[in-house]
Amino acid sequence: MKKLELLKKYFGYDSFRPLQEEIIDSVIAGKDLMVVMPTGGGKSMCFQLPSLLLDGITLVVSPLIALMKDQVDALRANGIAASYFNSSQDATQQQEMLEELRSGRLKLIYVAPESIGLLNNHLQGIPVSLIAVDEAHCISTWGHDFRPAYTQLSYFKTSFPDANLIALTATADRATRADIKKQLGIQNAEEYVSSFDRPNLTLEVRPGNNRLQQMRRFLQKNKDESGIIYCLSRKTCESLASKISAYGFDAAAYHAGLSHEERENVQEKFIKDDLKIVCATIAFGMGIDKSNVRFVLHYNMPKNIEGYYQEIGRAGRDGINSHALLFHSYADVIQLRKFAEGSGNSELQIAKLERMKQFAEALTCRRKMLLSYFNEYLDEDCGNCDVCLNKPDFFDATLPAQKALSAIIRTNERASLNLLIDVLRGAQNAAIMESGFQHIKTYGAGKEITWNNWQQYIVQMINQGLVEIAFHENNHLKITPQGKEVLFNGRKVSLAVIPKPEELPSRRAQRTKEELPTEVNRDLYEALRKTRLQLANAGNLAPYMIFSDATLKDMAARIPLDDNEFADITGVGTHKHDTYGAKFLKMISEFKDDRKKDFVYRDEIIKPKKAKKKSTGPKKDTVMETVLLFREGKTIQEIAAIRNYQPGTILNHLTKRYESHNDIDLEKLIDPKDYDLIAADFEQIKDAESLKSIFEHFDGKIDYGSLRLGLTLLNEKAAI
Template structure:
């Protein structure tokens, strides 16, 4: 197959000028008639590896996929690109199925998607004469070593025996070495060429936080990302429903999704999310495999996942278009205990416990998280990533030998019979019923750690467990026990360095990046996004199937105003140019004219324009939006007008409590002439801008 023909097909149908790493190599191997195993992260371009050959191969490509939603999504996307594709499942009526069978007979189809459970429907139509390729998506489902085992996949081994001359390509986003080997053995393709792409999704930021006040932290996290799609994964169905309800009460567009809902309800919720009618989904891990939505901008794990494969696949649902996206994982001691209990009740207990340990090590890491994640999949990175919370805020260590001795001594005095919570209560001298009823207040270690907070003690003890000085006996009510290494610290004077527990005060970035939000709302990207949404509503397909966010961002940068220029944009193929090009070019030209007009009008504008808008009764936010300036800048205009004697009611911009607090601080601090002493006095709880407003009001009153 000529390289130019491959590139022409790639541009014509998918809109890309060049292949991503490994794609061309995999496609050539398929044309050589070889079996292939493809391990490529979510968003890495797996689908093109079999969809492009399917276009050029003479006969039908069968794609085995686990979920109806995923099939429908893929088929809609292929049809939007001008490719003949259908899906077949048991829910279709006889007429629909017969129509598909006729297309197979006439060789009018290029791709047919089918679930493994429905393969028997096709049996009488399939021969080596009418099939060119078999693709097995989400191939990890065949392996009990995998994180999402599905019994129906285990029957797929017969395909190679029946169609021995047809190449098979198995694809998955996550599989460790054991799972890879198992996939090839079970599919009877032991000689398959293995293509393992880098697992490094550089566009995903990785962050882990303590599971303290999770809801409050999530609210701030979401409010800093307005109008963006996201998923919150929870361990239980109850959690998803409670969390969705609480988010709704805060005015956020959230819905719960779990396997306990009726099929129609699940399908409706999923469709609303795919079609940008719902922004936030609170889900169990039942949600996501069928989602090919490219513009999910963030993923939050409300609880710690049970293994790194599942975690990696779930965070991989964010940023599939390659644009920067955020992931946040909450973890707690309680999560570990609950997951340990789940693991103990599984058939392959040892494997599950080992995988949970690796997950725990990742969550409690004090080194670059991406290095740990990639090494799990056999990919070693030497340099730190710079895009995880550890790299951005490296922990500070201190000599924690005395604290370690106190904790280990307390575990010893409790005879290794009590869990972490009781150990901390004894160290802090708690007078709760549990401690007093067991006479733990008589122990020598009772109250010797009163100077350290409960949360910090918990973190220090978890570090001691990770360092190998203590362990959790899960089978004995999660009791903490000393290991043989503890005596080195207790009796041999071994030094222990502990990481300082970071101050988890949640502060929004300066004024919540208001200027950035305003700029985004008035940007060309937002105009194109709204146009895309309108077209999606008209055609009843998901917006990202028209163009993904990365393609819109490139349009925003390049401003194509002719058909030829528009075709140069990545993600624009011939069919999409013909279908949508005119409307997008028209929007770009209109925006550019409006921008030029606005620039002319803005010349000579001063803070007095802000005053005129304020006099019209417009709010601070409305003025900022209209003037395309940040709220901080607008406030500085109002303060200047206030100084000039204009009628500006500053008291509407600050609460009574904060105003009184600043008045009191002014006396206590001796009326400093700078804002910083006030800011530090309030431990950063009152923003600079509010302090400035309060001082202006006080100055005027004086």
């Protein structure tokens, strides 16, 4: 069977995510690989699908003992023969698994690194085609979660010479990747580094003052959603879970101080949607394949960007808009610095903590900064972080940026951030004199800029991907290809004006919520969730193992009424279609019959209460064409470009659709400032003879499309 057929049959997808197909082809070709793919990017597919094409066993090494059962259950729910071997099983369970192994019925075996020695003897004579080392950063002392048990994995290449090896992790910079390959004996492995961009995640950072009250307000706005709140200490987890529960939210604590049974109970309830919020240390979440986590909050600042990125990656794995909110305070930095000073590689940990602090205090696009940390660069700001949504003032900083970049090159890329600033300001300290940097051309070239401002500017240049920090080379600054464009090819640089402390804005990112077209569709979605929960409880499975939230939303929007339409829904594979299709189709059919008068099916409303007489001709067609593009998730600007119309014309189409069918959320489409202006003068303009006179009333500052949209909303409110 071909790859795409297997993808659809067992996983329910019609196409691969970026890099997946290339990685799978390389695995099947017998190559050793180093794969870096962010959380939610589809790492598991890179070894799960090849296991179905290879003749022997695929051995998956994972540190996640508590989650292996969930991962194996999810595979079995897809119709794939998988099992696990670890210390949580009793002797009978292990014997049953070994019997499956000997009989040749298994395709994948998950094993903890601590249990490999016990399993090794049973693998003799069993063909092992592929070894996948998951969470591979645990093998590297350069990584953010070093696990000594992983060091024994270096024997794989000699013990299983016919098996190719694939190392996978969600976060690893260049130094960590090199160390992983060295430790596993695959120095020549091809590297695949996927995009780290998760555009569906809204990134927000807030100062940590009154964080409990801020968090309470946030949870109130997201009271029906699942989320994780990360804390630094076990005590904070317990205290926070208690306070949140007292506020009326469904919350529990999770940390290493709890018994195995307590942790397993919290985890299982969260996965099965019986618990909404978990207050946890970083021990929680690694490997959890719960797709409908809508928010990740950090009550305390993480110790490094790798950990932060991996933790926020647990939100929105179904691709639906989700929120990552970080609180930071100076007290957190002090505590984390104390932790770092007691570690084995304190200098590296402190440098990475400083980079995390710079992220929290950034005045430039946070997504740009995150991506540049992993050597990926955005040309434009993301528009979906608190900085982008509350832009600071910028100035043309090309000249000071060129001075800094020139100084980096003239110091042979051997200067740290502090030393580089001293060079630019012409300092006369021992570090300058010993290095001889007082003789380079750019020595003292930036003395007119204060030390603190230079620090902020260079950090912004790092955030923009013009400069990078080589943590494995004493934190020296290196110029990137983008930086060379500025220095040699005239690329312009804009940097944020450094505000005084009292001028710092209180940033608030506006969370966008994925909405279905009408109330009926939303009701159907909730009914689908209840059906999923009933089936999950009956099969002792987590709800997401049956279908993800994204799959249910696709059902609610497209309303499949037969087997073929149901099979076309995103995330419905052959096995799940055969197992659950009839139950969901019956439920949808019954729901449709109950709500027949106002039910939305695909693009039209059946018997709408205020339906206008159907017209024939191009006008209806052109409106519907716009509506269909809008329902695909296109923005007004994108639709205007596709259809070669002005944005105002597109707004007119959507307003007309709203007037006839009431199934477009108009309030999302109008600029709040325009709406406020129209509302303020509504009494004066509501009886105007023409839209042109209203356009002139506002001196042409509000376009026709927005005017009509605003008037429609205000007229409707006036009628209520």
